[in-house]
Amino acid sequence: VQLQASGGGLVQAGGSLRLSCVASGRTSNSYATGWFRRVPGKEREFVTAISWNGRRTTYTDSVKGRFTISRDNAKNTVYLQMNSLKPEDTAVYYCAVKISAGLSGLYTGVPEYDYWGQGTLVTVSS
Numbered sequence: 001v002q003l004q005a006s007g008g009g010l011v012q013a014g015g016s017l018r019l020s021c022v023a024s025g026r027t028s029n030s031y032a033t034g035w036f037r038r039v040p041g042k043e044r045e046f047v048t049a050i051s052w053n054g055r056r057t058t059y060t061d062s063v064k065g066r067f068t069i070s071r072d073n074a075k076n077t078v079y080l081q082m083n084s085l086k087p088e089d090t091a092v093y094y095c096a097v098k099i100s101a102g103l104s105g106l107y108t109g110v111p112e113y114d115y116w117g118q119g120t121l122v123t124v125s126s
Contacts, residue, residue: 001025001115005095008120011085015124019080021095021117032101033071033078034113037091037122044094046108050078053103063089085124092119 007019021033034049048059048069057069068081078095096113098105107113 001027001031001097001099003095003097003115003117005093005117005120007080008093008122010123010125013085013087013124013126015085016081016083017085017122019082019093019095019120019122021078021080023076023078023097027076029099030101030103030105031097031099032105032107033069034096034098034107035069035078035080035093036096036110037089037093038119039091044110046110047093048080049106049108051104051106052101056104056106058106058108082122085122087124087126090122090124092121094119 002024004022030052035047036044038044050057050069054071066084071078095117097115098113
């Protein structure tokens with residue numbers, strides 16, 4: 001499975017961005033998808049995840065009410081809509097998938113994921 005993340009960029013505080021993660025290759029298995037982010041010098045941290053059927057989602061507390069994850073399985077694409085962005089959201093954002101996750105599996109840990117995208121940089125200016 002190959003993952004291509006895109007949509008990052010420079011935005012002012014309070015603005016919005018939408019990230020996309022497109023999966024290709026052996027995507028026939030049901031897979032859960034997560035977004036993580038990393039600031040230089042810090043560990044990669046969990047942001048949000050969505051189950052294969054899209055019915056279950058979870059968010060880290062700092063983004064609840066501002067970020068929304070969704071998916072379109074017909075397009076093998078997961079989206080991360082980020083609103084009311086803050087300077088502390090500045091990071092490289094990575095999407096990841098866990099294969100054979102079942103219809104409603106949901107995962108928040110870095111080691112649980114099987115494949116990772118290359119990352120897309122989000123910079124929020126104050």
